[in-house]
Amino acid sequence: MIWIIGGTKDGRDILEKLVDEKNKKDILISTATSYGGELLKKYTSNNKKNIQVICKKLDEEQMEKVITEKNINTVVDASHPYAENVSRSILKVTKKLGTKYVRFEREMLDYGDENVFKFETLQEMNDFVLKYQNKNILSTLGSNNLEEIKVMGEKNNLFVRILPTTASIQKAENLGYLPKNIIAIQGPFDKNLNLAMLKSFKIDFLITKESGKTGGEKEKIDACKEFGTTVLILKRPFVNYRNVYSDIDKLINHI
Structure with a gap:
């Protein structure tokens, strides 16, 4: 078997x-x-x-x-x-x-160097983000890291894109995320839908992982490049x- x-x-x-x-x-x-x-x-x-x-x-x-x-x-x-x-x-x-x-x-994507920052840990990413304030941030890490990144929302406006499941939404709400900051939607998304979200929420920073070519990662990065959103990447372990x-x-x- x-x-x-x-x-x-x-x-x-x-x-x-x-x-x-x-x-x-x-x-x-x-x-x-x-x-x-x-x-x-x-x-x-x-x-x-x-x-x-x-x-x-x-x-x-x-x-x-x-x-x-x-x-x-x-x-x-x-x-x-x-x-x-x-x-x-x-x-x-x-x-x-x-x-x-x-x-x-x-396979890994080539993210390029323009408006792209990579971090070994979420703590390093938190430290980077906390140098800023009043920025619109979109996390596409899912629900597993909601607690670790919550600190980013202390000085900034943090949106989280998670699966539209009861467990994911409940977790976000229990951690204190407001409904207006929870985007519950099932991916993957094409470039145009990613771009529409970036424009609608005026996203300055997008948080993602080095997930590779599967699952709409390229479309996400292409949308960021077009809109001018800075990409913050959690490096692959x-x-x-x-x-x-x-x-x-x-x-x-x-x-």
Whole structure:
């Protein structure tokens, strides 16, 4: 059985390719949230390929249990580039058990140097932003980092773009974000929609991650360049992956 660690469009794309290929192995795909599971329904509704789904966060002990109980012989790590704890855990577990591990890593974008600042940590980014006041800031980091960046709104007007789920909106409200500063909408977005948001909220700084070419990142950056918005980037964490591929077809050929 092949285990795809998903929760990303990459994971769904790999699953779709495996379903289309003459793959005779059973497939397990995992995602940390029930929302991620909802996005997989189109692949599991007919379930001709015996696709199994796990919708919860797994610690190392649970990962080891999945591999042994499901008789997993190959793990495809297609987790988000910023889910480094997931990758480090599964790297450790697969090495311990001798299970084949393959990583899908998104290609990086060339952000250029004009109006672009990169930061190793959110604390560094906070320190940079707090030098300014009365700026309009749009965070596209999602709901996971709402608490860490909230300080930016002390001297500035901080908007947060998050998923339109009850959990995400509730988290933002519990942290004290006002409804007028919460943009709850499902991406990815084309350049024109990104541009419309930048113009509507007169955004001076846009916060993003080095997420790569998947998921509308290029369109977001292109909109910033056109409107003159400064881009603040949280750098991608370093993980010492094994067997890394940025091409899905080559990855599938390897497994």
